[in-house]
Structure formats: structure tokens, C-alpha cells
Amino acid sequence: MNLKDHIRGIADFPKPGILFYDVSPLLADGAAWKAAIDQLAEAVRPHKPDLLVGIESRGFLVAAPLALALGIGFVMVRKRGKLPGDKIAHSYDLEYGTDTIEVQADAVMPGQRVVVLDDLLATGGTMAAAITLLRQVGADVRAAAFLVELTFLNGRDRVDVPSISLMAYDS
Template identity: 75%
Template sequence: MNIKDHIRSIPDFPKPGILFYDISTLLAHADAWQETVRQLSDAVRPHKPDLLVGIESRGFLVAAPLALSLGLGFVMIRKRGKLPGDIITHSYDLEYGTDTIEIQADAIKPGARVVVLDDLLATGGTMAAAISLLRRMGAEVAAAQFIIELGFLNGAAKLDVPAQALVTYES
């Protein structure tokens, strides 16, 4: 099964000139979603992670079922103000401004081997920030994994860990 056949393209979303690759149609198709999780499992398993980390919000949809499938724990990286308790924050630059991500201070033990997941790799800024935040916590970041990569944006070049996507779009 080609999972690319189950990803919908929506022109001019969220603004004119952007072609949005929508995974909701993939998630809604049980066989395609199961195949996606199977392919993700095959891609992530060789990295031998202790934990999987998902980036808010669609990264949760990717990492949580994959963690269950692989028998691993799952940790969330969220946007500012969304996590209770003691948190560690990381601010990073965007094309126009800054953003902040957070993780609970006790979510990852130093030395834990992790793979970070998100649904889509575009420019790589958010994933690079997540990797930096995890390293500040003492995690060993083994890889970054995605369902989709927009290869023409060269986001993987911003990452200093192995990065892989199941589907790549070149335009």
C-alpha cells in the first residue's frame, strides 16, 4: 500500500500559495493508518530508543500509537503554557519572530535514548529546537522521524541526527 495515496493536498491553506498536506485522510483510513504505523515501527526500531517523543500536536498522533506498538513510553513536547508542574523551556527563532516549546522537567532521565517524531518536516526549525531541548535534559537523541518531508525546503539539513520520512514531496 502506498500511504501517499491517502494524504490529501489542500491548496491555499493556511494562506494563499501554500499547498497543505493533510494527514486526516490517512488517519481516517484504518488500513492506511495501520500500514503507516507499521512502516514507522520498521524505521524507528533500529535506533533502539528507550522513549518516543512527540511534538505538539500532530506529532502526538504519530508518536503515541507508535510507542504503544513498540512497547515504549511516550513523552510530549508542547507549546508554552500547556504542561503542568515543573517544566524546561526552549525558545527559538522563526522566520518572523520566536516560539517556545516546553517539556516536563522529570519526563526524561539523563542518558535516555530517544527518537523524536512529528507528522511533517518542513524547514526543520521546530524539530531542531526539540532536539536541543532534549539534549539540555541529558537525552541522547538517536533520530528524528516523520510521515512527510517537504524535501524542497531542506529542513533535514538543520538537523544533526538521522532524519527520515515515509513520504517526500519535492514541490
């Protein structure tokens, strides 16, 4: 199955000149979505994760069912103020300003092997920040995985762990 057949390009979203790669049609097609999860499971399994970590919010859509398929736990990395309880935060630079992400303080135990997931790899800034945050809490970050990678933005260069992408777009 060609998973790219289930990715929709939307011109000028969220602003003029941007081509948005929409994964919604993939999620809506049961057979294609199962194939994507199966392929990710095959690619992630060799990294032997104890947990999968999803980055808010579309990363949750990928990491949660994949964790279920692998029979392991799922943890959320969210924007500041979205998680209850004690949290560990990490602030990072964006093109224009900064952002802060958090993980619950007891979500990942020191030494646990994790793979971090998001729906799409663009510039790599958020993934790099999530990896830094997880290392702050003692995680052994083994890999990063994505449904889609926009290779022309060179985001992989900012991610210092093996990166797995099911689909790549060169423009």
C-alpha cells in the same frame, strides 16, 4: 500500499500560495494508518529508543501509537504553558519572531535514548528546537521521524540526527 494515496493536498491553506499536505485521510483509514505505524516501527526500532517524543500537536498522533506498538513510553514537547508541573523550556527563532517549547522536567532521564516525531518535516526549525531542548535535559537523541517530508524546503539540513520519512514531496 501507497501511503501517498491517503495524503490530501489542499491549495491556499493556511494562506494563498501554500499547498498543505493533510494527513487526515491517512488517519481516517484504519488499514493505511496501521501500515504507516508498522513502517515507522520498522524504521525506528534499529535506533533502540527508550522513549518516543511527539511534538505538539500532530506529532502526538504519530508518536503515541508508535510508542504503543514498540512497547515503550511516550513524552510530549509542547508550546509554553500547556504542560503542568516543573518544566524545562527552550526558545527559538521563527521567520518572524520567536517561540518557546517545553518538556516536563522529569519526563526524560539523562542518557535515555529518544526518537523525536512529528507529522511533517518542512523547514526543520521546530524539530531542531525540540532536539536542542531534549539534549538540555540529558536525552540521547538518536533520530527524528516523520510521516511526510517536504524535501524542497531543506528541513533535513537543520536536523543533526538521522531523519526518517515515510513519504517525500519535491514541490
